[in-house]
Amino acid sequence: MLPLHLLDEDTVEALLTGRPVQPGLAPLAGAVGQIRAASRQPVRPSDELARRMASGDFTGITPALPASEPARRRLRSWLAGASPRARVVTGAVVVFTGLSAATAAGALPGGAQARVESFIETVTPISFQRDEPAPDLVEDVSDTRTTEPGTSRPDDPGKPVTPPGKPETPPGKPEKPPGKPETPPGKPPEKPDNPNKPESPPGKPEKTEKPGNQGNGNGNSGNGNGNSGNSGNGNSGNGNGNGNGNGP
Amino acid sequence: MFDAARAGAPWAFERLYTDLAPVVTGYLRLQGAAEPDDLTSEVFLGVFAGLPSFEGTEPQFRSWVFTIAHRRLVDERRRAVRRPSEPTDDPATLDGPGGDAEAEALDALGLRRVYELCATLSAEQREVVLLRVVGDLTVEQVARAVGRSVGAVKALQRRGLTALRKKVE
Incomplete structure (x- = not known):
């Protein structure tokens, strides 16, 4: 008996195609021949x-598909039999998945990358990490607040960076920078002065904001909305109460 | 002959079926198909219905037919995934086909020995070895039929023959 490692490529081919082999491989060739011979019975x-x-x-x-490109043909035949709605949904899912994958890989050109990132962050819970370091940006925001608290606040509140339902801060990060008050001291008095001031659209993301800054942006937004609503209702109620009491 | 079959000539269908149906049935049977004869007829119904879209030589046609047979077999296995057992993977089933008459018939055809040989192969090895030996396909044709690389097919056939060698020597 020949060692097992002597089954080289030529020997394997000879065995499988029924060509003559070394005498030592006769039992194996016979077994292969039995397999071949067992498949020659006519069938009705x-x-x-x-x-x-x-x-x-x-x-x-249903015709069998040519062997050349079965997957593509199968998809084509499935699409041909699908309803228009199913085609549209399938196409949208394919495009969205491809765009998401390309965006996650950072494969899109610069402007398109930013736009698609913001779109995906708006419509899905997915958030993309930017490359810039967050601590520097937190520092920048802190500087802006401390130097111009009255002028900077009205611009900030209505521009949430992350959509509703998205986690405001990444796990492990503090929600607020230490030592920073949640509501700036000068903010409440400003709100009644501008009750009708249009807020920035909630869906409009701000491109220049960075992930480390998102928690601050959301917190400000929520505070701004809440103060505005409470102030308007409270003033209206007080006015009515005073009028009734003074009349009689 | 292909042109005649595309034109609907019965003799051409008969000729193609006579040439290839025995080996297709043998491949399906040794692969453990539940009803190899019926599955062969399904394969040829699809092949003849798709013949107008086929362009190629006779070896390519043979490769195509076995590719279809392999796909139908895979489909059948998926459908039967909840069945208790598969014939060629279950030694008890291999050793005891249903009844004395059937066992005698298998012995007479030499199938029992062949089943035992095939049972020594893994599913992947058996798939490749049978397509090479029974289907008479090349390595490249087998690779396309089963969706593997040429290198993977070569490795599987080598390991399959080694397993057969251990069994017979």
């Missing part, structure tokens, strides 16, 4: 196949 076609072969009519039978 089914009644339907026999009938269709006799007539040459194979209409109504």
Whole structure:
């Protein structure tokens, strides 16, 4: 018996194709020959196949696909049989998935990358990490607040960076920078003065904000909205109460 | 002959079926198909219905037919995934086909020995070895049929023959 490692490529081919091999491999060649010989028994076609072969009519039978590109053909035939709504949904899912993957890989050109990132962050819970270091940016925001508290606040509140439902801060990060008050001291008195001031659209993301700054932006936004609503209702109620009491 | 079959000539269908149906049935049977004869008829119904879209030589046609047979077999296995057992993967089933008459018939055809040989192969090895030996396909054709690389097919066939060698020597 020859060692097992002597089954080289030529020997394997000879065995599989039925060509003569070394005498030491005769039992193996015989076994392969038995397998080959066992598959030579004639077989009768089914009644339907026999009938269709006799007539040459194979209409109504799902044709087998050519072996060249089965997957593409299969997809094409499936799309051909799908409803228009299913085609649209399938196309949208494919495009959105591809865009998300390309965006996650950072493969889009600069402007398109930022736009698609903001769109995906708006419509999904996915958030993309920017490369810039967050601590510097937190420092920048802190400087702006401390130097111009009255002028900077009205611009900030209505521009949430992350959509509703998104976690405001990444796990492990403090929600607020230490030592920073949640509501700036000068903010409440300003709100009644501007009750009708249009807020920035909630869905408009701010491109220049960075991940480390998102928690601050959301907190400010929530405070701004809440103060505005409470102030307006409270003033209205007080006015009515005073009028009734003074009349009689 | 392909042109005649595309034109609907019954003799051409008969000729193609006679040439290839025995080996296709043998491949399906040794792969453990539940009803190899019926599955063969399904394969040829699809092949003949798709013949107008086929362009190629006779070896390519043979490769295509076995590719379809392999796909139908995979489909059948998926459908039967909750069945208790598969014939060629279960030695008890291999050793005891249903009844004395059937066992005698298998012995007479030499199938029992062949089943035992095939049972020594893994599913992947058996798939490749049978397509090479029974289907008479090349390594490249087998790779396309089963969706593997040429290198993977070569490795599987080598390991399969090694397993067979251990069994017979």
